[in-house]
Amino acid sequence: DAKTTQPNSMESNEEEPVHLPCNHSTISGTDYIHWYRQLPSQGPEYVIHGLTSNVNNRMASLAIAEDRKSSTLILHRATLRDAAVYYCILLMNYGGATNKLIFGTGTLLAVQP
């Protein structure tokens, strides 16, 4: 299974942008890059996903390197509620409904007021 590498932890100040990196050098051409986050004592929450092009939604932006071996999740203005563990996951496309998400260790983001 293709794996991802993320820093264990990062810190940010409130209302500043945050760039969360993820390396996935063994990604294959059909793997999707998914990001989820998990607040304490809760289930994970979907953030964003992409394949090749950069993606934007109301929560965040996803910048994907041209060679797809790395990506960056961008939170444009961090708030205290963004403090969570952020998981970068490759969704391997086996071509069916059994494609599954295998979580890595994630990045613990701390947001300082």
Added chain:
Amino acid sequence: GAVVSQHPSWVICKSGTSVKIECRSLDFQATTMFWYRQFPKQSLMLMATSNEGSKATYEQGVEKDKFLINHASLTLSTLTVTSAHPEDSSFYICSARAGTGLEKLFFGSGTQLSVL
């Protein structure tokens, strides 16, 4: 957005008893549901994948007779921890997906199981 409801949110049971956890997709039909467990300060570990009407597929090292999964309808999956022991104490999380398999997962809020 789509909602996955998981119950109970926490349960305490005696060693040797069985515990059932329910996972429901409230406003969509879940073709596939997944069950994860998470120990404190660790990541989520996938236990099994279930498709409606068929047997669950368990990940390596997960005992299928210990963790019974039933996915009887497109909106309900259950996980039963049989003959629970203290080492089964963990945070159990379900997730559900509609569609082709490349879309996002929706997660339940988790169930904290404590076995005494």
